[in-house]
Amino acid sequence: RVGGIFYNVQSSGGATGDIWAEVLIGDRGSGLEAWYDVEKALNDEPNDWEVIGGGTLIPPGTLQTGTAYPVELEYTNGHDIIFRVDGQSATFPNAGRQRSPVTQQKHIGTGVDTDGGFGSGYVSALFDDVFINDQAQAYDRFSSAFIDPTKWNEQESVREISNGKLRLNVRANGQLESATINPADQSTTYLEAKILVE
Numbered sequence: 001r002v003g004g005i006f007y008n009v010q011s012s013g014g015a016t017g018d019i020w021a022e023v024l025i026g027d028r029g030s031g032l033e034a035w036y037d038v039e040k041a042l043n044d045e046p047n048d049w050e051v052i053g054g055g056t057l058i059p060p061g062t063l064q065t066g067t068a069y070p071v072e073l074e075y076t077n078g079h080d081i082i083f084r085v086d087g088q089s090a091t092f093p094n095a096g097r098q099r100s101p102v103t104q105q106k107h108i109g110t111g112v113d114t115d116g117g118f119g120s121g122y123v124s125a126l127f128d129d130v131f132i133n134d135q136a137q138a139y140d141r142f143s144s145a146f147i148d149p150t151k152w153n154e155q156e157s158v159r160e161i162s163n164g165k166l167r168l169n170v171r172a173n174g175q176l177e178s179a180t181i182n183p184a185d186q187s188t189t190y191l192e193a194k195i196l197v198e
Helices: none
Strands: 002-008 018-027 032-041 049-058 071-075 081-085 088-092 106-108 157-162 165-170
Touching: 002 071, 018 049, 018 071, 018 081, 032 081, 032 088, 049 081, 049 088
Parallel strands: none
Antiparallel strands: 002 018, 002 106, 018 032, 032 049, 071 081, 081 088, 157 165
16 A cells, blocks of 8 residues: 545644545455545544545456556645556545644555454565655665665564564664564463574
């Protein structure tokens, strides 16, 4: 996904009214597809959202795993939001912008939604050639060994199985970070593991 909070539809107050928009590539049960989503914050936390727009950009069966697709999210001077995936686009018109968003957030990311215990899922995605503010030069091409802390707020954090071992990677820059995993049986009084520090 590529997403962010772009403006607020309230003239004053907290984050209620912040407008979140994202463009996604994923499998919602019928194969890989691309879609967009627009939501409005219903409280100041914000942790309660109302869907106010969205739609399919590329239907299931067209996109393939193992193939790179350009994904774009643009907030225009007219306060419209444009979503693009692999040449297909949709526009969400200005929903009554009153001011800048209270919650400043833009991100690229991956996620799996199995809320309510419905099924399970796994996702692995690679991101490359990130551009911001419609600049000609890439913001980041991820050509260095580590995530650049001058460009990104979060650093490396991994929990995965690698060659029959649990791999936990973490990197921090000026803060405390950790990568942990918790056993389902929290009543245990003993933990033992073989650890190899690479």
